[in-house]
Amino acid sequence: MDLHQDSNGSADSQSDGLINGNGTCLPAAKVPELTKLNSLENASSRSLFKIVHKILDDTIDNKKEDVPDRVASVLKKLIQMTEQQISKQAEYFKKQKNIYKTREEKYQLKFKVLGSLVIGAAEENELIKNQLQLIKSEKKKIEDIKKLEDVELIRLRQEKNECNLEISKLKQEIEITRDTYETRYVQLEKHGIEVESELKNKITDLENLLIGSRKKVKELEKFTESKFLRWKKKERGYKNFMDFQSGSLKELRIGSESIKQEVLKTQQIYTEEINQFGMKIQGLVDAAQNYHTVLTENRKLYNEVQDLKGNIRVYCRIRPFLKGQSQKQTTIEYIGENGELIVTNPSKQIKESHRLFKFNKVFSPSATQEDVFVDTQPLIRSVLDGYNVCIFAYGQTGSGKTYTMTGPNVSSPEDWGVNYRALNDLFHLSQTRRSSFEYEIGVQMVEIYNEQVRDLLTILTLTFHTLGIWNSTQPNGLAVPDASMHPVTSTADVLELMNLGLTNRAVGATALNERSSRSHSVLTVHVRGVDLETNGVLRGNLHLVDLAGSERVDRSEATGDRLREAQHINKSLSALGDVIFALAQKSQHVPYRNSKLTQVLQSSLGGQAKTLMFVQLNPDVESFSETISTLKFAERVSGVELGAARSNKDARGVRELMEQVSNLKDALSKKDEEMVRLRGGKTTNGTPPRGECLSESSSHKDLNDDDDDIEILGLGEDDSEERLSDISDGGLSMGTETDGSLSSIVELTLFPGASKPPVEKPNVPAKLPRPPQKVAASSRKPVQTGSSSSSQRLAAAPSRTSLTKGLPRVSLSSSGKKSTPGSSSVKPGVRR
Numbered sequence: 001m002d003l004h005q006d007s008n009g010s011a012d013s014q015s016d017g018l019i020n021g022n023g024t025c026l027p028a029a030k031v032p033e034l035t036k037l038n039s040l041e042n043a044s045s046r047s048l049f050k051i052v053h054k055i056l057d058d059t060i061d062n063k064k065e066d067v068p069d070r071v072a073s074v075l076k077k078l079i080q081m082t083e084q085q086i087s088k089q090a091e092y093f094k095k096q097k098n099i100y101k102t103r104e105e106k107y108q109l110k111f112k113v114l115g116s117l118v119i120g121a122a123e124e125n126e127l128i129k130n131q132l133q134l135i136k137s138e139k140k141k142i143e144d145i146k147k148l149e150d151v152e153l154i155r156l157r158q159e160k161n162e163c164n165l166e167i168s169k170l171k172q173e174i175e176i177t178r179d180t181y182e183t184r185y186v187q188l189e190k191h192g193i194e195v196e197s198e199l200k201n202k203i204t205d206l207e208n209l210l211i212g213s214r215k216k217v218k219e220l221e222k223f224t225e226s227k228f229l230r231w232k233k234k235e236r237g238y239k240n241f242m243d244f245q246s247g248s249l250k251e252l253r254i255g256s257e258s259i260k261q262e263v264l265k266t267q268q269i270y271t272e273e274i275n276q277f278g279m280k281i282q283g284l285v286d287a288a289q290n291y292h293t294v295l296t297e298n299r300k301l302y303n304e305v306q307d308l309k310g311n312i313r314v315y316c317r318i319r320p321f322l323k324g325q326s327q328k329q330t331t332i333e334y335i336g337e338n339g340e341l342i343v344t345n346p347s348k349q350i351k352e353s354h355r356l357f358k359f360n361k362v363f364s365p366s367a368t369q370e371d372v373f374v375d376t377q378p379l380i381r382s383v384l385d386g387y388n389v390c391i392f393a394y395g396q397t398g399s400g401k402t403y404t405m406t407g408p409n410v411s412s413p414e415d416w417g418v419n420y421r422a423l424n425d426l427f428h429l430s431q432t433r434r435s436s437f438e439y440e441i442g443v444q445m446v447e448i449y450n451e452q453v454r455d456l457l458t459i460l461t462l463t464f465h466t467l468g469i470w471n472s473t474q475p476n477g478l479a480v481p482d483a484s485m486h487p488v489t490s491t492a493d494v495l496e497l498m499n500l501g502l503t504n505r506a507v508g509a510t511a512l513n514e515r516s517s518r519s520h521s522v523l524t525v526h527v528r529g530v531d532l533e534t535n536g537v538l539r540g541n542l543h544l545v546d547l548a549g550s551e552r553v554d555r556s557e558a559t560g561d562r563l564r565e566a567q568h569i570n571k572s573l574s575a576l577g578d579v580i581f582a583l584a585q586k587s588q589h590v591p592y593r594n595s596k597l598t599q600v601l602q603s604s605l606g607g608q609a610k611t612l613m614f615v616q617l618n619p620d621v622e623s624f625s626e627t628i629s630t631l632k633f634a635e636r637v638s639g640v641e642l643g644a645a646r647s648n649k650d651a652r653g654v655r656e657l658m659e660q661v662s663n664l665k666d667a668l669s670k671k672d673e674e675m676v677r678l679r680g681g682k683t684t685n686g687t688p689p690r691g692e693c694l695s696e697s698s699s700h701k702d703l704n705d706d707d708d709d710i711e712i713l714g715l716g717e718d719d720s721e722e723r724l725s726d727i728s729d730g731g732l733s734m735g736t737e738t739d740g741s742l743s744s745i746v747e748l749t750l751f752p753g754a755s756k757p758p759v760e761k762p763n764v765p766a767k768l769p770r771p772p773q774k775v776a777a778s779s780r781k782p783v784q785t786g787s788s789s790s791s792q793r794l795a796a797a798p799s800r801t802s803l804t805k806g807l808p809r810v811s812l813s814s815s816g817k818k819s820t821p822g823s824s825s826v827k828p829g830v831r832r
């Protein structure tokens with residue numbers, strides 16, 4: 001606030017006077033009095049300033065000396081007032097500030113309220129707008145309806161007019177109709193009166209009739225009553241009859257109850273008996289199980305004996321249908337676990353279409369390379385013990401010979417055939433024996449093509465060098481010394497060499513098989529072992545032979561070179577058959593020299609070697625006749641005994657083996673006795689149990705197994721023997737062929753486990769297949785069957801039959817040179 005203003009806010013004093021406390025201006029002459037202290041108290045600041053100015057002016061003008069005290073007091077007062085005013089002003093400002101603050105807050109609140117009010121108002125506004133919109137649309141609709149109603153109203157009005165017109169018309173019509181009806185009514189009334197009188201007459205007539213009818217009803221009631229009484233009588237009679245019937249029914253029930261009790265008793269007795277019977281059967285099952293164990297052991301022993309006797313083993317392998325052949329019909333009807341095989345020609349449902357063969361083993365199409373090798377392994381391993389072993393694959397083109405011997409894919413060990421697996425196994429075994437033996441293994445591989453021997457392990461040149469063959473008595477035991485010998489120490493070496501060999505192998509094309517091998521390939525593994533303890537040397541060699549296809553020449557449609565090839569192949573296969581046969585006959589002369597193949601294999605086909613033949617079959621029905629001739633050949637081979645295999649070491653070993661043979665024979669006879677005991681002792685006709693017979697001829701074991709099976713099925717001894725004897729009529733053959741009608745019987749009798757139910761045939765054949773061993777065995781005694789005709793037939797059986805019966809004939813005629821006399825036939829029971 002301006003200092004020139006007093007506390008009451010009065011106006012400025014005049015320039016020449018002072019303003020007093022009431023706001024009036026003081027004259028300048030009174031100033032000195034006012035400056036006295038008590039009067040200054042109430043002076044305003046403006047007047048004080050004026051006083052100060054006056055004093056100062058006076059002082060300047062008059063130069064008075066008492067001025068300073070008064071001035072000082074005035075100034076002091078002035079300052080105090082100024083201070084008070086300032087503090088008042090400050091307080092006033094503070095208050096004002098607080099007031100403003102509260103006002104501001106209030107206003108802010110109001111602002112907020114107003115803001116929310118504004119938002120609410122806006123929303124409301126929006127709603128109202130919407131409602132307005134709705135009302136507008138509603139209004140429009142109502143207006144539309146109203147328009148429609150107006151139109152309707154006009155239409156109704158028109159209708160009303162029309163109706164009015166109609167009504168007036170109708171009214172006129174009604175008037176007319178009423179008049180006509182009235183006249184009609186009068187007429188009808190007249191008529192009614194006439195009819196009434198008529199009806200009254202009729203009613204009196206009817207009443208008379210009713211009286212008559214009532215009379216009749218009464219009569220009828222009397223008649224019905226008498227009938228009812230009669231029926232009642234009858235009912236009583238029936239009731240008596242029913243009572244009698246129910247009485248007898250009760251009696252029947254009691255009777256049936258007692259029968260039931262009896263049946264229950266009988267059932268109980270039966271159950272007990274069945275339980276006892278079950279226990280007996282259990283005993284029989286146990287016995288049968290033991291019997292089977294004994295059978296298995298016997299079979300093992302038999303195999304060992306057969307091994308020692310030197311029987312040529314025959315394994316039959318059936319190849320599966322190739323891709324794209326799945327729709328083809330198969331000729332294989334049955335594959336038994338014990339080497340039985342039934343082939344049939346499904347396209348010809350004739351009697352002879354079923355044929356049974358029996359070999360050491362039959363591998364089904366699903367058999368793996370490993371399965372095949374596992375059964376071959378023991379034979380291969382004996383090479384390390386100094387034995388000569390020959391394994392060859394025989395069969396028509398495309399039947400799987402190369403698959404079995406070599407395998408389809410060398411790079412995959414699972415596909416390896418017998419060749420690779422054999423060498424692999426030999427390496428493995430020689431390693432495990434290295435502490436007691438030191439082995440050297442060498443490999444030769446030759447091919448016999450058109451009767452020329454060629455080395456397959458030299459680098460291929462355009463012209464093959466034909467090699468000479470030495471006989472096996474050469475000091476080094478090599479049949480083809482000129483063929484390169486390759487020492488091998490690992491499977492990798494073998495793989496490398498055989499790859500070279502396979503590349504070099506001559507492959508020709510025929511109509512039957514594009515890849516058909518038209519040559520025999522012979523892989524020979526030579527093993528030389530030194531016993532580190534005794535320094536004794538043993539030598540063994542293994543011939544692994546993949547023969548060329550055995551099919552007939554006419555079928556392959558070959559001409560020219562191919563015909564010549566086929567003739568050579570057939571000639572060598574015939575020669576192989578002849579050699580095997582001569583060995584079986586113990587002939588003085590064995591015709592090794594008839595073919596290069598037999599010359600090469602000489603050391604492994606002799607009496608001291610172990611021989612295994614894989615018979616390969618194509619299951620395709622088109623190959624049926626080839627299959628049969630292959631199987632016939634194999635069947636003949638399977639019965640051939642070459643004599644005990646001998647190890648190529650000192651004689652001590654042979655003696656040991658002979659001892660082993662007699663020990664095995666003893667063990668076998670014991671087993672036979674045990675088996676007879678299990679089967680229930682002696683036979684009914686007093687003959688010694690067959691086991692005793694068989695113990696004398698242990699090589700009959702397979703047949704014996706069959707006999708046992710027959711007996712289990714309840715066929716009489718005599719009967720079965722007769723049949724078995726009859727079979728030998730077949731001559732040489734190891735008697736395993738049979739006709740079509742036999743198949744079911746064969747299944748039932750030889751393979752009781754076969755699931756196929758036997759089909760009843762009208763003519764049961766008198767022959768049963770006879771496994772080869774029985775016929776071929778030298779020590780076989782004629783079986784006492786009580787049927788003289790069968791034994792006569794056995795005696796009268798042809799003495800010799802060609803071993804090469806199943807072989808193609810073209811080569812024989814074309815070569816013009818047949819095997820040595822005696823080699824073309826075989827005795828039915830090969831005697832030793």
Ligand SMILES: Nc1ncnc2c1ncn2[C@@H]1O[C@H](COP(=O)(O)OP(=O)(O)OP(=O)(O)O)[C@@H](O)[C@H]1O
Binds near residue numbers: 548
């Ligand atoms: N067990 C099998 N499993 C699968 N395929 C097989 C079997 N056996 C043979 N094959 C196939 O059948 C075909 C013919 O087989 P392979 O060449 O071994 O017959 P082959 O008898 O050696 O014929 P060739 O007389 O011409 O030498 C081949 O494609 C082969 O892979």
